[in-house]
Amino acid sequence: MEAASDSESIEFSKELQSQTHTILSSNDNSPMEILFSHFFNTNNNRSSQQQHSHSLTFFQCCKKHHPHLLFIKLIFLLRCSPTATTRANAARAILFLKPSHLWPKLNPTAQAHLKAHLIQFLKEETSLHVIRLASLVTAETVSAIYNCNNRYQQHWPEIFSFILSALASNDDKFLEVALLILSALPKRCRLMLSDHNRSLHGYLLTTLSSTNPDVKTASFSVVVSLVCLFYEPSLFHDLLRAMMVGVFALLHGYEGSYFRKAFKELINLVSEEPSLLKPYMSDMVLDVLQIAENSGLSKGTHCLAFELVMAMTGLKEFESVLVNLEYDVMVRVFKVLMNMLMCVEEDTKRDSEAEVKGEVESEVDVYKFGMKCLNQICVTFGGSKVVAVAHHVLKICMDSSEWKMRHAGITMLVVIAKQFSDEMVLSENFLGEVVTTVLKSFQDSHVQVRLAAFNFMETPSHFVQVAHVLYHHKLMHAFAIAIDNGHNDKVKEQAASAMLFFLKNTLPESLTLYKNPDTVMTKLLSLLQGKESAKQRSLALSAFNIVAQQCQAIGHRRQFGELEFVQSLEHHSSSLLSIVTWILSELSILIQAQNHSLTTNAKVHDIAVSALGRICEFHRDSIDGSRIVPSWLSLLPLKEDLIEAKVMHEQLCLMVSR
Incomplete structure (x- = not known):
């Protein structure tokens, strides 16, 4: 209001x-x-x-x-x-x-x-x-x-006298009233209390250790409000120590709302007085980790505690101290983040959970918060330190029996590869170990880990490009297995997408040097001729075309298979609308190919013309008929394939009658 x-x-x-x-x-x-x-x-x-x-x-x-x-x-x-x-x-x-x-x-x-x-x-x-x-x-x-x-x-001097006398009392009601008034005073009025700063310091030490949670919590707000009166190092040191002791007392001995309120004031103190808190920053990070690592506390409490570290990462005063944190502390920070990333939803639960989304909107989105923290931590700590820590943490994640932890490890790789590709490539053994990890994850027992691994191989990063070049033979073999393995359509689609990304971005020699391109073509054709989704077939068709262009001998042998698929366009009229234009361009290449006198090529030519006729018939709403149909007519009659010639004749008669 x-x-x-x-x-x-x-x-x-x-x-x-x-x-x-x-x-x-x-x-x-x-x-x-x-x-x-x-x-x-x-x-x-x-x-x-x-x-x-x-x-x-x-x-x-x-x-x-x-x-x-x-x-x-x-x-x-x-x-x-x-x-x-x-x-x-x-x-x-x-x-x-x-x-x-x-x-x-x-x-x-x-x-x-x-x-x-x-x-x-x-x-x-x-x-x-x-x-x-x-x-x-x-x-x-x-x-x-x-x-x-x-x-x-x-x-109104009487109100200040009342406040000081209330703070000197042992009455919790008076103490809370005085603290609430002090915390809400404007800055001009706070400075009027500077002559009483030592008395206030003593009162606050007492209230911060109070057994009454309302009094204790209100004291945190007052310290933040009156911090300008306690710039003397010894005074501030005493108050900060009392606040840290008090916040742990609230965490373990009282209702969670008291801890949340007090800890938010601690975060405000960090944001408002970074220079004052700089000497204590390392110890405060350790205190945060102690809370965030406690499995007996809620995920919301873990996130709130880590917000203190996030507040530090956004302040220049803390940069040098954060960068110089000990390696073991950094590992603990990343482990906390991995635990947050484990809060990923399982695909099978998303639909049912969407129905009750309105009931849990107030809850913390732990996974989203973890991703935000991971990105910010990477920016703050820099590539050399982050990559070294990530190398260590990745092994722990991928050795876990918990699929969510393995998923968190792959997710971490995606974030780091986008920011520190060069450092990852130059790190000793890291490139090879990551590729081995990802290839193993292609066959993981859990669908979402497999999806995450394929998604990682589509990351537009220098690291993935280098992996494509140096490990092309392993990747090609793994992709070929993945698109033919298992019954999960979503995984097959993601695998086909990752394979297409690889084919588009790797060197042409990567395919010509591959020992079994014929196997790849066979598996791609099986996808084209199967009952997969239109998107999956479109990806397979694009991949097939690239392989055929770069491995021409095999591609030539497989043209019949591809054209047989295209000839069945009348059975897939709605699902293949998005790739009709692409198919037309490919047929044009086949039809205009040289050496039509050769029996094999002539056969391919006739089948291609037949496929073009089917497109003119069944997809006339998706093409420019005034341009395509005359071109098709100019290629008739077919000479080499008498069966197709008869089919084309019947089709032409049907079109004329309409």
């Missing part, structure tokens, strides 16, 4: 102005309670929305025409209402309307009375929920007082 900051520009009727004045001046509080119930109603039905709109208009009118009465009425309800709900709603309304807008509208006498009422209220209120809201009201009122430009404006 946003404050009604535009109320000054709205015109309100005289009747509404009179009505608001009557309600604000009345001793009957029930109209205000009804307005609260309408304004803070969380229902989204039409009636509730209308009631909310009417109550908002009421408050906007009050703020514009009766701001002093409005503030006094709300403070009165906060101070005197017998019901905690009304007192809480009064505080929420003040925060919504902003004390900084209302306070200057009061005369000095009213201001003095309200100050006294607020302090007395803070001493007497028994509801923790109400007093927490009132603490924020008090802090915003302090801000309004000390930011006012009126030279006759009063100040």
